[in-house]
Amino acid sequence: MAARPIRVLAIASGGGHWVQLLRLRPAWDGCDVAYATVHADSAADVPGARFFSFRDASRKNKAAFAVVALQLLRIVTAVRPDVVVTTGSAPALLAILYGRLLGARTLWIDSIANSEVMSSSGLRARRIAHQTLTQWPELAADPVPRYWGAVL
């Protein structure tokens, strides 16, 4: 069987989470990448790529978060990623969980905004994702989160 490109789901919420994800694009050059974020307009940032959007929700709003949970399940099962990479926030943790359950390797990169403590989702990601990163060396720990550098 001919090798197929690695399928990557690159997913982030809006604002800074999405902007940070975009700064990592060369990492999946040559892969079969699908993007997912909260604003449909953001498709313009990744022309030509497979693109999904989902509702924005913080964990504060349980009903909205339940809707997002279903949307993300649909996205992950549609993409069937080999790898899930995210720069947060909370909804993306569900994509990590679903991806992992479906056999993907999963990478959580905590937002560079979390410079004094990991985000609450990042703390949870340490137990769910295969690898969890912080973007601040002083927050690095053994075994996780690791520090591999920052998007800035």
Next chain:
Amino acid sequence: MNGAADPAGGPPPQVFASVGSMFAFDRFVRAVDDWAAAHPDVPVLVQIGSGEYVPRAAAFVRMMPPGLYQQRIREARLFVAHAGMGSIIAAIQAGKPLLMMPRRLDLGEHTTDHQFATLAKFGGREGLHSAMDEAALHAAIDALLADTGAPPAPIAPFAGPELIGRVRAFIHGSDQG
């Protein structure tokens, strides 16, 4: 410029202000609008997101597509925003001075107080300015329009090669950590 909600028409704003794209930030929008009311000769545009406060002096838009958003930052003399990483990265990539006011947890403006930490880390860098409250924001807009100072130092469009390389290795299964 009076409170027209059409960001596509009229002169490009000299001051472009944004609450970002995730949560409302009415205290910030009101502060920028109050400044605009006191400076009717300066075109001001505010992206207000889902906020309830609607500007009366500044032009406003709830959200705009990414391309137009980046264009507004480039056209403006000053970019004013919450202390979010999206705003910081957008300002640096556009080479535009940025003035930031942090969201406060105790006022329900965010889920944590991390924007204060963001200001502590980034607020002193060239071209990245901070104002801790509305009065300081007004003073800083005046000062920066009089002298915008140096813009943020330019950066490459992507993260550095070490981080990219390690994420790439993870994707290809050769770096587990």
